[in-house]
Amino acid sequence: xxxxxxxxxxxxxxxxxxxxxxxxxxxxxxxxxxxxxxxxxxxxxxxxxxxxxxxxxxxxxxxxxxxxxxxxxxxxxxxxxxxxxxxxxxxxxxxxxxxxxxxxxxxxxxxxxxxxxxxxxxxxxxxxxxxxxxxxxxxxxxxxxxxxxxxxxxxxxxxxxxxxxxxxxxxxxxxxxxxxxxxxxxxxxxxxxxxxxxxxxxxxxxxxxxxxxxxxxxxxxxxxxxxxxxxxxxxxxxxxxxxxxxxxxxx
Amino acid sequence: xxxxxxxxxxxxxxxxxxxxxxxxxxxxxxxxxxxxxxxxxxxxxxxxxxxxxxxxxxxxxxxxxxxxxxxxxxxxxxxxxxxxxxxxxxxxxxxxxxxxxxxxxxxxxxxxxxxxxxxxxxxxxxxxxxxxxxxxxxxxxxxxxxxxxxxxxxxxxxxxxxxxxxxxxxxxxxxxxxxxxxxxxxxxxxxxxxxxxxxxxxxxxxxxxxxxxxxxxxxxxxxxxxxxxxxxxxxxxxxxxxxxxxxxxxxxxxxxxxxxxxxxxxxxxxxxxxxxxxxxxxxxxxxxxxxxxxxxxxxxxxxxxxxxxxxxxxxxxxxxxxxxxxxxxxxxxxxxxxxxxxxxxxxxxxxxxxxxxxxxxxxxxxxxxxxxxxxxxxxxxxxxxxxxxxxxxxxxxxxxxxxxxxxxxxxxx
Numbered sequence: 001x002x003x004x005x006x007x008x009x010x011x012x013x014x015x016x017x018x019x020x021x022x023x024x025x026x027x028x029x030x031x032x033x034x035x036x037x038x039x040x041x042x043x044x045x046x047x048x049x050x051x052x053x054x055x056x057x058x059x060x061x062x063x064x065x066x067x068x069x070x071x072x073x074x075x076x077x078x079x080x081x082x083x084x085x086x087x088x089x090x091x092x093x094x095x096x097x098x099x100x101x102x103x104x105x106x107x108x109x110x111x112x113x114x115x116x117x118x119x120x121x122x123x124x125x126x127x128x129x130x131x132x133x134x135x136x137x138x139x140x141x142x143x144x145x146x147x148x149x150x151x152x153x154x155x156x157x158x159x160x161x162x163x164x165x166x167x168x169x170x171x172x173x174x175x176x177x178x179x180x181x182x183x184x185x186x187x188x189x190x191x192x193x194x195x196x197x198x199x200x201x202x203x204x205x206x207x208x209x210x211x212x213x214x215x216x217x218x219x220x221x222x223x224x225x226x227x228x229x230x231x232x233x234x235x236x237x238x239x240x241x242x243x244x245x246x247x248x249x250x251x
Numbered sequence: 252x253x254x255x256x257x258x259x260x261x262x263x264x265x266x267x268x269x270x271x272x273x274x275x276x277x278x279x280x281x282x283x284x285x286x287x288x289x290x291x292x293x294x295x296x297x298x299x300x301x302x303x304x305x306x307x308x309x310x311x312x313x314x315x316x317x318x319x320x321x322x323x324x325x326x327x328x329x330x331x332x333x334x335x336x337x338x339x340x341x342x343x344x345x346x347x348x349x350x351x352x353x354x355x356x357x358x359x360x361x362x363x364x365x366x367x368x369x370x371x372x373x374x375x376x377x378x379x380x381x382x383x384x385x386x387x388x389x390x391x392x393x394x395x396x397x398x399x400x401x402x403x404x405x406x407x408x409x410x411x412x413x414x415x416x417x418x419x420x421x422x423x424x425x426x427x428x429x430x431x432x433x434x435x436x437x438x439x440x441x442x443x444x445x446x447x448x449x450x451x452x453x454x455x456x457x458x459x460x461x462x463x464x465x466x467x468x469x470x471x472x473x474x475x476x477x478x479x480x481x482x483x484x485x486x487x488x489x490x491x492x493x494x495x496x497x498x499x500x501x502x503x504x505x506x507x508x509x510x511x512x513x514x515x516x517x518x519x520x521x522x523x524x525x526x527x528x529x530x531x532x533x534x535x536x537x538x539x540x541x542x543x544x545x546x547x548x549x550x551x552x553x554x555x556x557x558x559x560x561x562x563x564x565x566x567x568x569x570x571x572x573x574x575x576x577x578x579x580x581x582x583x584x585x586x587x588x589x590x591x592x593x594x595x596x597x598x599x600x601x602x603x604x605x606x607x608x609x610x611x612x613x614x615x616x617x618x619x620x621x622x623x624x625x626x627x628x629x630x631x632x633x634x635x636x637x638x639x640x641x642x643x644x645x646x647x648x649x650x651x652x653x654x655x656x657x658x659x660x661x662x663x664x
Binding site (some may be wrong): 126165 | 462
């Protein structure tokens with residue numbers, strides 16, 4: 001009888017341990033691992049995107065269309081809507097150039113110009129310049145769990161690493177626990193002021209990856225303004241001709 | 252003496268024509284004097300506005316900062332300490348020192364935003380150097396530690412802001428991170444230098460330093476000095492900095508205002524051209540007058556020559572007449588100039604038709620009116636030059652008249 005009791009207790013202890021282990025392994029993803037999983041979804045090595053940008057400012061609504069080619073370090077964006085047709089942006093590593101067909105001139109965007117909204121949108125040039133992986137720039141920690149549109153999310157707080165140059169000192173990210181996709185992100189200044197909020201509107205699966213097809217960025221310093229970004233078509237690992245990311249190709 | 256009297260008498264013979272030429276010369280002189288007064292006034296006002304509202308008499312900066320100063324970098328700043336301030340204050344001729352932190356910012360009113368220059372100042376020290384406080388038209392300046400700002404009236408109009416409104420300045424810290432400075436507008440300024448009114452936001456120095464994460468850094472130290480002694484003070488400061496091994500260099504306001512000075516040099520070229528036109532008008536008037544007089548008096552010249560008058564005496568008669576016209580034209584011109592310049596000095600010339608009275612778009616830091624200044628040497632110079640030109644331009648046509656054969660001259664009809 002004693003022996004049976006011992007075996008029973010042992011069984012109970014083992015089953016408790018095993019079940020705890022299962023729970024721990026599921027919930028004990030570190031903040032860095034969560035961000036990495038998100039990065040795996042949202043960052044592309046080689047991609048071609050056709051997209052639409054909707055800029056809403058007060059009662060005004062402007063739609064701009066574009067084609068973007070991107071590899072790990074470089075990007076080329078060409079606007080295709082009639083008003084901006086031929087306007088191109090080239091990002092090469094840490095430099096950004098712009099080409100206006102009317103002026104037929106290549107302009108390097110630097111210094112204070114990087115703070116301005118790209119083509120009048122709420123995305124600053126600096127926003128599109130940041131291509132480093134977030135885990136290299138921020139120290140993340142999990143600060144909570146919240147639901148967004150019925151989906152349970154990790155809430156992660158990232159604080160800029162000492163000595164690293166980043167545009168936003170603090171960011172709060174809501175990451176879908178199941179699909180590891182950012183559903184919402186808030187960007188803060190060191191003063192504590194909320195600067196921008198990005199919200200994913202529509203998420204779709206492409207070739208096994210979850211991608212935010214439509215998102216909205218709000219500049220919280222300005223009222224009545226937001227910029228929507230919608231991916232119309234996406235192609236992974238397209239053939240990008242040599243010299244695509246060159247200044248000569250910008251003209 | 253007879254020749255002299257004859258020359259003077261001739262001056263009164265063709266009254267209408269001579270008066271007309273005198274008036275032409277007078278108006279040409281008047282135009283020149285007005286332009287000279289206005290241009291010099293503009294130069295003086297521009298320089299004063301730069302010194303009194305922008306640069307001070309001398310700016311002390313890190314030499315590496317000076318190269319990139321137009322970009323308002325947050326690198327190569329001066330690490331401000333009491334020792335630096337004391338050394339500068341104790342330098343002979345220095346009347347005030349104002350530390351400034353200049354930075355780029357986007358001013359945000361909650362709806363729109365615009366690019367501005369932020370100026371972190373310590374108000375008490377700023378007042379020792381600059382006269383901006385005299386032009387606060389609404390509200391007041393902030394004091395140290397307050398979360399307040401002063402902006403120009405033009406900027407306030409543009410962004411639809413008034414005193415007690417809150418604004419946000421979006422800035423980039425030394426590490427390129429976006430940060431904000433949230434302040435309440437404590438005052439509106441309308442300084443004579445439009446650049447102050449159009450795009451500058453004054454905030455307390457400590458607040459700017461904290462937001463930009465530059466510790467005790469300042470972009471420059473602006474100095475007020477005894478006027479005209481800048482070069483001597485710069486020498487003294489250089490020697491002090493060298494002794495203390497400070498990596499600092501003083502620069503005269505002229506080096507900060509090189510574009511305005513270049514404009515001033517171009518202005519001198521413009522005045523020279525006007526002077527040339529004025530002299531040409533005088534010269535043509537005199538030549539024309541002498542030729543007409545000689546043609547009218549051909550018989551008279553022949554008669555005088557027949558009576559034994561020598562060629563140089565006839566030339567002299569015409570020269571006296573021309574000189575008289577030159578003197579009268581010059582006097583009338585100077586008198587008109589005196590009246591005109593008095594008006595310009597007192598009431599100024601309105602530039603309201605230029606972008607609402609703001610000439611800064613043309614590189615001239617002047618608002619509303621340009622006041623003339625008295626330039627007495629110009630009056631003397633123009634008067635004497637006018638007479639010399641009158642005399643010189645009368646020689647050739649007089650010589651032509653004097654060369655006439657007396658017989659042919661008498662019977663020239």
